[in-house]
Amino acid sequence: MIITSLLDTDLYKFTMMQVVLHHFPSAEVEYAFRCRTPDIDLTPYIDEIRDEIRGLCALRFTPQELDYLRSWRFMKSDFIDFLELFHLNERHIEVTASPKHNGEIEIKITGPWLHTILFEVPVLAIVNEVYFRNTQTDPDYAEGRARAAEKIRLLGANADYSECRIADYGTRRRFSKRWHEEVVLMLKDTLRDQFAGTSNVFFAYKHGLTPLGTMAHEYLQACQALGPRLRDSQIYGFEMWAKEYRGDLGIALSDVYGMKAFLRDFDMYFCKLFDGARHDSGDPFEWGERLIRHYEDNRCDPKTKVMVFSDALDIPKVLQLYERFKGRTKLAFGVGTNLTNDLGYTPLQVVIKMVRCNGQPVAKLSDSPGKNMCDDKHYLAYLRQVFEIEQTVGEA
Template sequence: MIIQSLLDTDLYKFTMQQCVLHQFPAAEVEYRFKCRTPGVDLRPMIDEIAAEIDHLTSIYFTDEELAYLASLRFMKSDYIEFLSLFHLKRKYVDIRPSDEFPCGIDIRIAGPWLHTIPFEIPVLAIVNEVYFRRLYPDLSEEEGLRRLGEKIRLLKEEPDNEDLHISDYGTRRRFSRSWQRRVIEILKHDLGSQLSGTSNVMFAKELGLIPLGTMAHEYLQACQALGPRLRDSQVFGFEMWAKEYRGDLGIALSDVYGMEPFLKDFDMYFCKLFDGARHDSGDPFVWGERMIEHWRTNRCDPRTKSLIFSDALTIPKVIELYRRFHGRVRLGFGIGTNLMNDRGPAPLNVVIKMVKANGQPVAKISDAPEKGMCEDEGYLAYLRQVFGIA
């Protein structure tokens, strides 16, 4: 089966779930699957996907896995005890054929946020691996290894590259579990310290790497329904994160409402409290320059802060960003699909996004319009009005 461990997911699922346990234990949410790639029909694969999800919901954490999570400085003992009893419940996932979507299937996840938050990454990994093993069962690794080798060469040959570090963020859209492991092993061997780590907790544990991640869009989206006032929901989200982690895991996500509302809310307090910010949509060069200026305006030395880039990165784009910002700010580059699904066939662009929290619509208004997602146009218009978004 594709998923064999509940650690086979991104670290931010654990960091957010711990925050939910302590700060929002009664929240109810709903997620929905979307395939952004045109011309893809997943309907013939629905039974196989469903069988893999059935298996996913039968897995529990092992004592060894729990001990590893407990060794992470920001994980708390009561959360580890919760995980010792935890497993994903099949009743919270519904997968069925649907003519409403071009890809032919509808996947909805609904239930308590505490119990549904871990579904996203493994379900997306399942959809990807089922798709590629169905369509390309005998695909040679040769082209994938050639492309990977070229990426490594570019990174190693870049002058003044001592601060040029990349990380694996590719679990959700990987070609397969075995391919992700192969790529990480090669990167670790060939790049050494230029590989900062991986978002995948299982591979971090097994390969002796640093697990990386803080918060995702869903966290700030849910705060639209969980906070005291909609306009203050982003501030509320950052404050609750700080309450949970007390300055640890201090990378703020900047694009749930777009750059302008983020900068308005990310005042001097947050500039000094958080270690940096993550970019996930819009022009990364403009974003980086604006963040550096914002820190300066708020009396922070940008050289003590981090810019984390994670939006559809390729190695040439990483190098271009590195050349622009190196020496001016700390840098991190999380590469997903281009590392873990670059073997020749076009990768799938699939997502699972939160669409409701406590029965209320929630939305993401991205700096890249195609990355936004909301099922209620009336709510989306209201959200834009509240945040002053054109």
């Protein structure tokens, strides 16, 4: 069984789930799966994927795991009480072959947001591991270790990089759970203070690491349907987040409507209220420069704020970003697939995205058009108009 603990997911799933419990407990959602890697036939593995999901749905949180979650200052007792009763329900997820008969599969998740939010990350990890254990029956772990060692060498190659810290963000697209854990332990043992922690709650729990994460795109997307007015949905999302966490978990996601729309809503109030922002699409160097100017224009010292970079990073790009922005702001780097799925094989670009909330289409219009995912072109056009996004942004 691939997933053996409900903690084997990203931290931001729990932080968002607590907001859902307290503010949107009746919200109904729909998620859809997509494999962006061309010419991948996943249909032979449908039964295996279903079996693994069935095992996932049999899991419960253990008393020890709940005690661990309870130890976080931002988790509230009623949420932990809810998790004590929680399990994923198989009736909310369906895995089928695409009716187009093109080798693609469809994974559809529907139901209450509160009861479906924890499906995404472990299901993606399942799809990856099932695929690779069938296509790479004798994995080249020696090659993977050599590549990981080279990444570690690059980070330690220059004394000027001693303050450059990276985190593991690679759960959803990892080669396998076993390899993910080996990489995490290698980083912990060799990078020491340069390893900031992991987004994976299970490995943080098991190995005494710092769990990292705040919010994901689905949260701000859902606010398109849950807020009072579409144009104010981003502002509404930030305000509800601050209402829940009162200063904790203060990293805002910047690319649900693109950087221009983000900065328009992220006014002096939010600049001072939030600890920083996360980059996840578009040119990271341009994003960083614009954010620094925005802080300065809003009478905030950029040196007191955090810029989190998390978009398709590898170590050379991390070091380039570090050299550009060190001393100008606080920096954090979340490296995903390049850490946990780099053994010499082409990783799968698989995603599960929220596409509806309360029956209404929801979407993001990021600065990387290939990341957008919505099945309603009319809604995308309306969203562009409402947020004054002039360029035509295609669907992924």
